[in-house]
Amino acid sequence: MADQDLAALRAELASLREENAMLREKLAAALDGTGVCLWQGEPPSGRLTVFNLQDFDAGDMAPDFSVWLAKLHPDDHATTLESYYGHLAGERPFYEAEYRTLRPDGAVTWLWDRGRVVERDENGQPLRILGAHIDITRRKAYEAQLARLAHHDALTGLPNRRPMLERLRRETEARPADTAGVLALAMLDIDHFKTFNDRFGHDVGDRVLAGVGQHLAAQLAEGELCCRWGGEEFLLLLHGASADEAALRVERIRASFAALGQALALPVPVGASVGVAAHRAGETFMQTIRRADHALLAAKQGGRDRVCRG
Ligand SMILES: Nc1nc2c(ncn2[C@@H]2O[C@H](COP(=O)(O)OP(=O)(O)OP(=O)(O)O)[C@@H](O)[C@H]2O)c(=O)[nH]1
Numbered sequence: 001m002a003d004q005d006l007a008a009l010r011a012e013l014a015s016l017r018e019e020n021a022m023l024r025e026k027l028a029a030a031l032d033g034t035g036v037c038l039w040q041g042e043p044p045s046g047r048l049t050v051f052n053l054q055d056f057d058a059g060d061m062a063p064d065f066s067v068w069l070a071k072l073h074p075d076d077h078a079t080t081l082e083s084y085y086g087h088l089a090g091e092r093p094f095y096e097a098e099y100r101t102l103r104p105d106g107a108v109t110w111l112w113d114r115g116r117v118v119e120r121d122e123n124g125q126p127l128r129i130l131g132a133h134i135d136i137t138r139r140k141a142y143e144a145q146l147a148r149l150a151h152h153d154a155l156t157g158l159p160n161r162r163p164m165l166e167r168l169r170r171e172t173e174a175r176p177a178d179t180a181g182v183l184a185l186a187m188l189d190i191d192h193f194k195t196f197n198d199r200f201g202h203d204v205g206d207r208v209l210a211g212v213g214q215h216l217a218a219q220l221a222e223g224e225l226c227c228r229w230g231g232e233e234f235l236l237l238l239h240g241a242s243a244d245e246a247a248l249r250v251e252r253i254r255a256s257f258a259a260l261g262q263a264l265a266l267p268v269p270v271g272a273s274v275g276v277a278a279h280r281a282g283e284t285f286m287q288t289i290r291r292a293d294h295a296l297l298a299a300k301q302g303g304r305d306r307v308c309r310g
Pocket of ligand 1: 155189190191192193194195197201202203204205206209230231232300304
């Protein structure tokens, strides 16, 4: 090759390298701050290349598919790999998954990952897959917090109506008529609760509600549930050998309020009225709730501080 041609090729190579470096700079600038991390997988060899680390530690990034696989949270294996292999096999237009990776220190990082095959061999086998992932750990934590808030009462920390109704639906639907034992519902209402607010202020009223909530939750056996039904009303889902036994337990819970005022350092004692009803075969759980509610009304009308059965 003539010297002139060689010089021209060298000049062209230098210019291409410069252009390449500029493109890399532009890409890095565009990706900066987005949290997007670009990767390339080579299925035949299992090689995995990460082009930009973003905030990730180089040690956290897998150089090989098997290393990435070993870090994948066991609970996310199935869905992630189904999407990945489904795409490699041409069954899905792209691979996409939200999954957790386990870091060596045990910390969990949530990633949203998406990629697609960019090169296949003459037999259609994937040679290269290009993709990007982004750290969504904070978003996941926020979502979990929102889900918790949606299902819990902020003041008492107890579940709210939603999980209680869902649980009742599941338990009553799945309950065969010959099931041993009963499912009992106890609707409990704090007596003269308004007085706490009116005489001592809403802060004290709130303290009463939080204290009663904690006290009730502590009375539950495994598998039972207590929710803040609304205002100063609580609904308890209890399991018992019989309706009589369940009613006796509810009576004990009510009686335990005698020591609660002092335990919570309240200025006056706190009492409660309760209506209890055992679920009957063929009855909807809303019908049981209504019977417990009517029994509560009877307890109030009967002079409060007592349990009535519906
Ligand atoms: N501090 C506080 N008060 C609440 C909260 N939710 C409801 N309340 C108050 O609870 C009071 C309930 O009053 P009532 O329905 O008259 O009940 P009560 O005074 O317990 O009377 P009886 O049930 O008939 O014994 C109302 O004054 C509501 O404003 C809350 O989250 N915090």
